Amino acid sequence: MNDFPPYPAGLRLAGRRVVVVGGGTVAQRRIPPLIDAGARVEVVAPEVTPAIEGMAEEITLTLRGFAETDLDEAWYVIAATDDAEVNARVGAAAEERRIFCVRSDDATAASAWTPAVGRHGSVTVAVLGAREPRQSARLRDDIVEALREGVLTASGALDHSPGVVLVGGGPGDPGLLTVAARQALASADVVVADRLAPRSVLDELHADVELIDVTKLPRGRSARQEQINEVLVERALAGKRVVRFKGGDNFVFGRGFEEIQACRAAGVPVSVVPGLTSSISVPGLAQIPVTHRGVAHEFTVMSGHIPPGHPDSLLDYAALGRLRGTLVILMGVENAAAIAAELQRHGRAGSTPVAVILDGSMPTERQVLCTLASLEETIEAEGVRPPAIIVIGDVVAVAHPERYDAVPAGAGVALTSEEA
Ligand SMILES: C[S@@+](CC[C@H](N)C(=O)[O-])C[C@H]1O[C@@H](n2cnc3c(N)ncnc32)[C@H](O)[C@@H]1O
Numbered sequence: 001m002n003d004f005p006p007y008p009a010g011l012r013l014a015g016r017r018v019v020v021v022g023g024g025t026v027a028q029r030r031i032p033p034l035i036d037a038g039a040r041v042e043v044v045a046p047e048v049t050p051a052i053e054g055m056a057e058e059i060t061l062t063l064r065g066f067a068e069t070d071l072d073e074a075w076y077v078i079a080a081t082d083d084a085e086v087n088a089r090v091g092a093a094a095e096e097r098r099i100f101c102v103r104s105d106d107a108t109a110a111s112a113w114t115p116a117v118g119r120h121g122s123v124t125v126a127v128l129g130a131r132e133p134r135q136s137a138r139l140r141d142d143i144v145e146a147l148r149e150g151v152l153t154a155s156g157a158l159d160h161s162p163g164v165v166l167v168g169g170g171p172g173d174p175g176l177l178t179v180a181a182r183q184a185l186a187s188a189d190v191v192v193a194d195r196l197a198p199r200s201v202l203d204e205l206h207a208d209v210e211l212i213d214v215t216k217l218p219r220g221r222s223a224r225q226e227q228i229n230e231v232l233v234e235r236a237l238a239g240k241r242v243v244r245f246k247g248g249d250n251f252v253f254g255r256g257f258e259e260i261q262a263c264r265a266a267g268v269p270v271s272v273v274p275g276l277t278s279s280i281s282v283p284g285l286a287q288i289p290v291t292h293r294g295v296a297h298e299f300t301v302m303s304g305h306i307p308p309g310h311p312d313s314l315l316d317y318a319a320l321g322r323l324r325g326t327l328v329i330l331m332g333v334e335n336a337a338a339i340a341a342e343l344q345r346h347g348r349a350g351s352t353p354v355a356v357i358l359d360g361s362m363p364t365e366r367q368v369l370c371t372l373a374s375l376e377e378t379i380e381a382e383g384v385r386p387p388a389i390i391v392i393g394d395v396v397a398v399a400h401p402e403r404y405d406a407v408p409a410g411a412g413v414a415l416t417s418e419e420a
Contacts, residue, residue, distance in 0.1 A: 006113055006128055014038030017073055021066050021090045022080035023048030026104045030078050031055060033117065044070050045081070068093040076112075077101040118144035121157035121183055148182045149204060158187035164232050164242045164263050166256050168249040168275015169197040171282050173361035177201060180273045188243040190235045192228065196247025196387060210235075225255055229262035236268040247387075249277040253303050253330055277301075279328045282360030282389045286367050288399040290326045295394050298325035304332025304390070308342035321346020326393035333386050337376035343392070344372060353396035353404050354378075358388045369396065369403050 018034050020027050023045030031052065034041045041059040043052060044066050053061070062070070066086055071077055071093050079090035079101060087105050094101035095111065103110035115126035116136040125143050129136035146152040165184045170176035177198060185191065185201060188209055193202060195215040202211060214228050228244075235242045250256030250272065263270040279301040283290055290299040300323060306313045320327065321343045332339060333356075344350050350373030358366045370378035372392060378384070397404035 008115075008126065008128060010124070010126075011037070011076060013076065016040060016075040017042060018076045018078070019044060019070055019074045020078045020080060021045065021070070021086065022078075022082070022104070023052055024080070024082060025049060026082075027078070027080040028052050030080060030102075030104075030114070031059065035059065039076075042070070042074075066090060068096075071097055071099060074099050078104070078114075079110075080104040116140040120144055120147040120154060121159065121187075123147070123154045123157040148179065148186065158183060160187055160189075160241055161269070162236055162239045162241055163269035163271065164236050164244060164259070165271050165273060166244045166250040166259060167246070167273045168254075168277070169201075169245055169247050170276040171248060171278040171285070171361040172196065172198055172359070174198045174201045176276050176281065176361060178273065178275065181275065184243050184273050185245070187241055189240040190242045191245050192231060192242060193245040194247060197245045198247070202245075210240075225258060229259055232259055233262055233266040233268055236263070237266065246275070247278065248281075249275040252277040252279060252301065278360055278387070278389060279330055282357050283328065283355070283391050285361050285365070286355065286357045286399075288355055288357075288391055289395050290328060290391070292395050292398050295398055296325040298323070299328060299393075300325065301328045301330065302332075304329045304335045304339050307335040307338045309338075317342045318346045321348045323348075324393075326391060326395050329390040329392070331386070332390045333379065333384055333388050336379050336384075336390060340372050340375040348372060348392070352392055353394060353400070355391045355396045355399070356382075356384055356388050357391070358384060360387070360389060369400055 013034065014037065016039055018039040018041050020031060020041060020043045023043060027043065027045070028049050028051050031041055031043065035055070035058050042062060043059055044062045044064070046063060046065055048061065066089065068089070077090060077094045077099050079087040081087055084105050087103050088109070091101050091103055091109055100112040101110060102112045102114050107113055113128055115128045116133065118125045118140045125140055127136040127140045129139070143152065147154055147157070167181045167184045169181060185205065190210045190212065191202065191205060192212045192214055205211065212231060214224065232242055232244060244250070244259055246254050248254065260270050280290055291297065300320065302315060302320065308317055329339065350371060352372040354370050354372055354375050356368045356379065368378055368382045368384060
């Protein structure tokens with residue numbers, strides 16, 4: 001009987017009782033997809049992992065050994081204990097009740113196999129190999145990747161309804177795009193992109209996708225934003241699905257909400273795919289943490305595009321100067337000298353460590369270290385140009401103890417349970 005190939009089927013388990021016997025890591029991996037499918041999951045095991053315990057609100061936990069009657073009224077069973085004898089009993093009890101049963105220990109003895117599963121939009125990819133789980137998982141990954149990149153197309157899998165999707169593209173490396181961002185790009189009829197959006201993924205767009213490069217739009221800054229809003233609304237009202245593709249996250253100095261307001265005012269449906277903001281990810285890539293136990297319990301992200309003292313500045317430098325945590329400055333290269341002076345005037349020590357990270361996540365990425373007092377001359381001497389992130393605070397010394405003498409006071413103090 002075992003020489004026959006499996007017969008694939010998509011089980012619709014919503015509201016149906018599924019019994020998982022076993023509470024270890026195998027069961028732990030099997031349970032979430034069952035919950036996602038809407039199944040009424042019952043786990044039977046004398047002991048369960050903390051992760052399974054954490055699912056207690058979504059499943060029924062029966063903390064004892066397996067009894068054959070556990071399978072009464074079940075539609076599907078997973079035998080996932082580390083005891084082959086128990087798994088065999090589960091298999092036999094399932095067979096007797098004509099319930100399909102997966103066995104984690106012995107696929108040849110099972111009446112059902114679990115495929116390697118991936119999803120792309122509304123399409124589910126399930127690969128059943130000849131009992132070679134790794135091979136199946138690799139093939140599944142290849143298929144899902146090909147769908148994401150548009151090498152394979154699954155028409156109907158993606159949402160093509162008219163409207164605008166604000167998509168954050170991360171700091172520049174296309175590898176740092178989210179899965180949702182890739183899916184949104186694959187669904188677009190029109191892509192409206194900025195200079196800092198990851199450019200190489202734009203080459204992958206289908207030839208009939210209209211690409212609008214807003215850095216080429218003429219006129220001043222706010223006029224350009226009005227034009228962007230107009231393009232988004234006009235294309236969406238013409239029935240197109242428009243992706244507004246920006247670097248980082250659209251809501252961190254990205255004017256994303258102005259675009260939402262314009263869409264709402266015109267009755268255009270709009271949704272958001274958050275991106276990895278450069279304010280955290282660029283320091284992260286450079287291995288500078290924005291917080292560190294015992295060193296920085298807060299981080300503040302500010303824009304440096306307006307100099308201190310300017311009537312349009314919304315920053316409270318007296319408060320910023322008093323902060324002890326990490327200060328991350330975006331768009332700060334031009335005004336760095338004035339900002340550093342103002343922070344010192346309000347109490348931040350001139351010896352505070354500073355890192356400037358240029359072209360984060362790109363092949364040209366570079367990091368320059370200095371102090372608040374030497375920031376101006378360092379920017380000058382090193383030829384620092386935007387895009388750059390300036391990180392101010394003791395976390396820089398934690399990341400580079402070889403460069404700064406003083407180990408920040410308090411680094412490595414005992415953990416509280418909150419921090420642990
Ligand atoms: C208009 S702001 C947009 C920020 C973006 N929305 C985000 O969340 O990252 C542009 C500034 O972000 C910073 N920036 C963005 N990408 C960067 C990168 N890859 N490397 C360094 N700085 C970057 C620079 O300070 C740049 O001047």
